[in-house]
Amino acid sequence: MLRAYLDHNATSPMRPDVREAVVAAWDESGNPSSVHKEGRQARALIEKARESVAAFVGGDARRVIFTSGASEANMLALTPSMKIAYEPVVCSHLYPSAIEHPSVLSGGRFPAGVRTEIAVTRQGTVDLDALASVLEAHDHGAGRPMIAVMAVNSETGVIQPISEIGALAKKYGAFFHLDAVQAAGRIPLAINELGCSSLALSAHKLGGPKGVGALVMTEEGTEPEPLITGGAQENRLRAGTENVAGIVGFGVACDLAKASLSSSDGISHLAIMRDLFEQRLLEFAPDVEIFGADAPRVGNCCQFSIPGLKGETVLIQLDLKGIAVSSGSACSSGKVSASHVLLAMGYDASIAGGAIRMSLGWNSKETEIYALLEALEQICVKNSKNKQKGIVMAQ
Structure with a gap:
């Protein structure tokens, strides 16, 4: 029986060019943290992919943190302990919308008592008045507010008012994390124009391999508290030997998705x-x-x-x-x-x-x-x- 696969929001089949790149990367035997030739070759592949991911969202490669997927990227971003301009900052309350992915609704590293869900409209967009109201009432003396919203809803496909949310985040000094998983490859993303502080991506939604994603930070010196410690990988923000083949495939998938968005x-x-x-x-x-x-x-x-x-x-x-x-x-x-x-x-x-x-x-x-x-x-x-x-x- 010929199958009709119509579930790309769950996962998109791997593109042929991505598969070819992943298979080729499996032949690289070196650890990317090693200083010998084999290690340097593996490191070069990762850094090339990092440039591709950054270019895909109009960001800086130095601010791309590779993870095991978007759920981990969300977990990494959703922390009360942040650095802004390299200085420690406390985010005291999390404000996710009520229609977020479970990895966001679970609150990341925010305890249950400091999370408030933001209502949405009948059409599935964030209620901007409701968001403004809770930000206005936020106790800024306790710390900064953190907003968490997905750019495109994974079920309905509804595009959220990202720029307006970014404007509110700026007005109230909020950290704004954007789950861009379902938006990537479907609408243009320019991280410096969205008003967000960080952005999560997943490779397998783009026709890349499963098990790899990224958290992209907007500004230099803005960093989350590491979720996985014990190594210097990913600028000490995500310990563990990198998934070289997966990251390579992620980079190629980003290149192909960017080209598709740019075509006629x-x-x-x-x-x-x-x-x-x-x-x-x-x-x-x-x-x-x-x-x-x-x-x-x-x-x-x-x-x-x-x-x-x-x-x-x-x-x-x-x-x-x-x-x-x-x-x-x-x-x-x-x-x-x-x-x-x-x-x-x-x-x-x-x-x-x-x-x-x-x-x-x-x-x-x-x-x-x-x-x-x-x-x-x-x-x-x-x-x-x-x-x-x-x-x-x-x-």
Whole structure:
């Protein structure tokens, strides 16, 4: 069975050029911290990739800290103990939005008592008035506030008002950490123009290898307290021998993503396919809810819910038909719960529990969109017939 892979927001398949670079890097036997020739060769590969990652976000290579992924990068950034202009600074309270990735909502190294979630609008954007209100009320005598927001929501694809958040951060002297994982490669990122203090990236969302990411700092002398200590790697900010092959692949993925954004069509073909999908979906499911439809969104993603259909049930049926998508629901310890993102947006659990996310990437094809539409229409027809017979799809 030919599979249709439409889950690029979860992970994007490795690009061929990236795979080739990773395989070649495996032949480098040296430890990048060693001073001999083999070590210097490995170090050169890392520094070349560091330049690529920095260029991808318009930053300085000296401020790129390689990690095992974006979750670690977020954990590294979210600390009460910071340095600004090389001087120790205390961040006394964390303000994440209510729709953040769990690695941010868990608070990093901030204890539970000093975290306040910021509300979002019905369309899934950060409520700027709510953010301004908590920053105004923040006890600046105890330390600086820290804001943590994702640039693009991983479920809805909604683009957050980054510049406005950056302006509030500047006004109230807040440290602003930006989770740019879902934005990277989909919208241009210029770290010095975003108003953020730090930015997290993940390689496998770009068609790079899994298990590597980065935290990029905006200004010289701004540093988080190290999360992993015991070595001088990454300017003493992340101990441990670097993942040379993964980092090399990350750099190549950044180069390719940057070139795609700079090309004449960029990733507009993904937006065309996404719009086609939504248009056809509305034809046979006119009561479908498309989340964030009236907000600015990246062009590769659509999260939707068809009343009467349970997300997990639809996901399994699609998988059996050879189509990979994601459900908006999460399963933990055998219990299914509706998406925290959609609940924060004000949706009822019955609607949120039916959410399905379709996300496109570098190798997506229009035929995959048509396969998904055909399968969804069949599921809707079957569900309609079952209702007429008094049969309810398993909840």
